[in-house]
Amino acid sequence: MVLSPSVGTSAATRLAFRQGISAPCRGATVPRLASSSLTHDSVALARRLSARGISSKTSASAVTAAAAPASSVAACSRSLATVASSNTGSKPPTAVLLMNMGGPSTLNEVGDFLSRLFHDRELIQLPFQSRLAPLIAARRTPKIKDQYAKIGGGSPILRWTRTQGDAMATMLDELHPATAPHKAYIAFRYARPLTEEALDEMAKDGVTRAVAFTQYPQYSCSTTGSNLNELYREIQRRRKEGRPEADIRWSVIDRWPTHEGLVEAFTQRLRDTLETYPAEIRQTVPIMFSAHSLPMQIVSGRGDPYPAEVAATVAAVMARLGWSNPYRVTWQSQVGPSAWLGPQTSDTVKGWAKQGHKHAVAVPIAFTQDHIETLYELDIELVEEAEEHGMQLKRVESLNDHPLFLRALADIAAAHLQSVEGTKATSETSSVAVHPFAQGNCSTQMGLRCPGCTNAVCGEQKAFFKSGGAPLDAAA
CATH class of the missing domain: 3.40.50.1400 (Rossmann fold)
Structure with a gap:
């Protein structure tokens, strides 16, 4: 976006x-x-x-x-x-x-x-x-x-x-x-x-x-x-x-949004990341499915179908995972003071840290290639923010090739x-x-x-x- x-x-x-x-x-x-x-x-x-x-x-x-x-x-x-x-x-x-x-x-x-x-x-x-x-x-x-x-x-x-x-x-x-x-x-x-x-x-x-x-x-x-x-x-x-x-x-x-190959590719990328955690905590790590946010004027006022289709992709991935982990759909890249889709990805990290979570996984669920929003917003900005709040954040690799x-x-x-x-x-x-x-x-x-x-x-x-x-x- x-x-x-x-x-x-x-x-x-x-x-x-x-x-x-x-x-x-x-x-x-x-x-x-x-x-x-x-x-x-x-x-x-x-x-x-x-x-x-x-x-x-x-x-x-x-x-x-x-x-x-x-x-x-x-x-x-x-x-x-x-x-x-x-x-x-x-x-x-x-x-x-x-x-x-x-x-x-x-x-x-x-x-x-x-x-x-x-x-x-x-x-x-x-x-x-x-x-x-x-x-x-x-x-x-x-x-x-x-x-x-x-x-x-x-x-x-x-x-x-x-x-x-x-x-x-x-x-x-x-x-x-x-x-x-x-x-x-x-x-x-x-x-x-x-x-x-x-x-x-x-x-x-x-x-x-x-x-x-x-x-x-x-x-x-x-x-x-x-x-x-x-x-x-x-x-x-x-x-x-x-x-x-x-x-x-x-x-x-x-x-x-729910094509079998897309869902399976996301699932395999996510599973690869989850398997880097010790078995005893693997299924307790919360997952953030992060997508680019939209102003509420577009979503509620115009009726854009985007949030529902993002949710459909997330549900399909979690079903393929057997609903193994707690998760949320979060939204990144809000601009300006007007109301946007939430919760924001960065606010989610802060909230989970306050609740005592030490780990989290971020999935760029609406992006199919790496670009500035994955390489900076998630890989640098969000990782640094998590560290400042005592959390370790891992980002699932983009689909790419x-x-x-x-x-x-x-x-x-x-x-x-x-x-x-x-x-x-x-x-x-x-x-x-x-x-x-x-x-x-x-x-x-x-x-x-x-x-x-x-x-x-x-x-x-x-x-x-x-x-x-x-x-x-x-x-x-």
Whole structure:
């Protein structure tokens, strides 16, 4: 999410990226699922990825390595907006557009990132916004640059999204050959590659079929909704100009909070952390499932579904754990004096410390990649706060390149394409986990606007994607 102290207000961040793109780990083993239809194919596909030089699990040394320098990122041979596909040939790829808010990859991008954020009235409404936004961004830039400098000089979210997209596209070619080849593109809301850059790349590739795939499992108007609104506006702009890419046929994966692979990946990450505690206290350690907070005006006033979908993910993870530990859903990154979703993650630490708890585990339940909010807010700020109150806090590792999570992305896309295209499962796709929100061009839930929504673009966007990208008069 975006209205974060780590993005636009306060904080300073983690020492170095604990990730980056690692060298392939050919000897990596794939975690075993206790009971899941994903098990067999996850292992087989992960092994094939490893054989092709795509890492299914980073090595231990790579996890703690510093990020690659910005110059190496700039020198990357493929487009900023795309992930390389293993497929070549004359047939244009089926595009899978990975949407996220993004983050500045270098310190020089911080100012532009903040300017775009503060200009966006769908997220932040200010009086005289066109004048105030650049002033606020300019004032914040030095402080935020310092924060990003402390996590290696930029956000790792682009590198992780590339890693995830590359693995997803490779598996998707096997899971759903009817729409192969597949190619992952990246569209960030506030950082490069922006939506227009992704569409430019898709136009160059001759794409005629695309899936907009939100990288936020739980839907919110302030994240997935904002990305889709921006994509819709850009498509309409190109349609007015008569550009061919404006006629791409679209469908949307707009939420996936309880997908089996997502839940199992979170569960395994959490179980790995819990097993670092002595057996005699392991099941007494309280768990904080931390997600980015939202103003109550958005939740109660507008009716945003985000809190309910976060709770659904948490309940699914705890059920998989057998409800072994006490837990709470907590909310981080509150900004300003107005009422936000609570309890705040930091306040939870203080409260538990006063009650005598000596240990706690934090799970970034709404984030699928490491970025400034995990690397600083949880890894540094919250850890230090816990220590000041006599507690030891451990943060569960982000999903990043967990093999089951990579398979989940491919499963979700395959189930969605089967739903939209009406294709039948083959021997390779027969065990693709059913995605409950694979309901055609978008989920049934996406078609319902928030009760308090007053943004006309939301209604137009939903009608557009529900129709598969038809002109507005046809969608009506």
